Amino acid sequence: MKKLFGKADIFIIISVLVLSLLLFIPGIFNNNNLIATVYSDGEIIEEINLNEVEVPRTFSPKDGTEITVEKDRIRFSAACCKDELCIGSGWLSKKGQTAACLPERIVITIKGTDKTDMMTY
Amino acid sequence: MCRNRCSALRNTNNGNKLNTKALIAVTVCAVLLICIVLTDLVQSRSEYSSTTIAMGTVVNFRLFGSDGEQTELGLKENLTETEEALLSHRKENSDIYRVNAASGSAVSVSKETVDFIATALEVSKKCGGVFDITVGNLTKLWDFGGDNQRIPDEEEIAKAIETVSHSSVKITDTTVITANGQSLDLGAVGKGAACDRIRNYLSATRTDSAVISVGGSLLLYGNRSFNIGIVNPENDTESMGTLKLSDTCVSTSGDYERFFVEGDKTYHHILNARTGYPAESNLSSVTVVCGSGTLSDALSTACFILGYNDSLVLLKEFDAEAVFVFKDKTVRVTDGLEKKFTLTDESFVMAE
Known part of the structure; x- marks a missing residue:
């Protein structure tokens, strides 16, 4: 079996995770005030x-x-x-x-x- | 044929195919994730919350959906109407004011007022009259929270209590007749009745979900579930436990709400309609959960007066649930709320 994820896939996964985290951040900051x-x-x-x-x-x-x-x-x-x-x-x-x-x-x-x-x- | 093509594909480029599959899976996941995050964001953005004073109490709105600002304006009008046109015994022209002014004769009122009165009478009947909306003359004597609050003379109470009798109130679809000299006070159910009217109003708006507090009586509207804090009877800015609920009404009656101290005795505002004096109870508060706001208001008052054991019977009759907070800081919860209730203040304990 070949590897399930190629370099490109991992890059996409990480960028999606980072993106969704970024979307959450404004909410987190607002809620603390x-x-x-x-x-x-x-x-x-x-x-x-x-x-x-x-x-x-x-x-x-x-x-x-x-x-x-x-x-x-x-x-x-x-x-x-x-x-x-x-x-x-x-x-x-x-x-x-x-x-x-x-x-x-x-x-x-x-x-x-x-x-x-x-x-x- | 398809099989041939597939196998052909596999033969030519096995590695690429796996990657394509993984890529599709990842993309789908990504899209789902982004959707979830976005809906969450949109949902929190579409929350409209505000606080106002209406019906002589604090009203908190938290509306989820569209047109929040416009809906809130309508709700404020709705509350004013509940007070001024229907339930206040002080505002001239309200249904209750007119019924009291013409005691002994039939007064035509709105269908809604009749419904609220009917619900309250039903509870009076089932609780042996300890809760009664014909206590108007009594509450006037005590005047809790008013300018003339005091302990009335025994004779005054005896005289006022003669006019307390829910069984002499007769209703039809649009009229109410009370006994001569009798006086209605819907104070104990007014906030819950307001919640019921608000629910009707909301169903014609673009509100998906809402939680609204009319002076501590709550309407939970729509599918969204809410964490409801039950006030700590010893500190009104903190909660002692929470209930996770949706689409229902919640009311609490407690001796900490309105009271005065004279000598070394505390007189709280929940009067036992049979004795004319504040209810003697080993309870600090009762929180009732049921579908109707009017009913949950009436039941929380009745249960506070009745005490724990008799309350269980009454609650069953109306298919309602409750949380009882006792003066010794123990807590009891009816079966239907066991899984929804969480004790959050460690100085309280669940009773065995």
Whole structure:
């Protein structure tokens, strides 16, 4: 029996493998970033790459509501309602985490999924 | 003849033929591989996800297919309609508001509202009335999450509980009659009902699959299977276990959702309709999986109040499955979910 693969075949196989790996790579890179999205009334008002936050900052999407951003994490830091549930949610630092201020209709989510696609609660 | 030609070929150039075969095989593999990678890429690109607030709660959309942005707009409208035209007991002109305002007489409502009420009544009947949508007067007294939340007087509760009776609600195809002074509160099934309406809406769009959370009640649409996290009752940003599911609805009821503390006692929002007080339970949460969102919402509430043993009977009646998380951090799963459930938080243990 002759060899099953010639030099040309091996070249093709390797190039196909490399090609498909290359196609995967953008996905892998994108998935590693922690992107926080801030919604107000259902509209995106800010998208923050948490991995690239160098200097912590605080901003106020609406009067009385404050959001604080640090490297790799984000949270509600001030609210105008009395139960302050959104502050109680604490720091968000993982994919799929959400905190919301219902009275002011502001939501922070970190895009993507960690191990789960959706949470039931 | 073919045989002759083949053998002739083999004779003339044996090595080349093998190579041609291998080449074809490799090419086919390559094409398949590229197709797989491309479809995967296209699929992930065609995901549309967003978060909004509707029906007084957080709604997460993850849509797979075409026209995601347009579909999401329609879904938001659909949710607003569910609240304002059908189920809210606060919005004037909603079906439930009108039924409550005219208690004692027949009120014509949409067919959908009748269906949701019918499903809830069915569960009330089968669980001995611990879950009941005629608790409107009671929930108003406690006002969990509202401006007037408090522990009502015993007399107030006794008076309100007189109006709680699912058997006095009469329905036809398009009308509802409640007893005089009775008040409906569909809060316990509203999110699940919204999931059912969303499923109807999605079937007319170019959405292949979707997972949508209406305040923690989930609709899983299409063939795609999803990993569903069950919230850790002690930390609402983490899950304690996952369920791998497709094409179904999931609801969870737990005492951690809404509560207040007075003295040294915690009062959570799941009221036992028979006693008028928060359900005394050794459960932290119950997650119910079944085809109907309205039903899974109603069942998760009923099961939380009933406790583990009675719940098993109730779940069988409705062909539903469940995950029970107990206060002592043990977990029990009904037979149908055994293979789909994975415990992910090591501080919980499966009960023997």
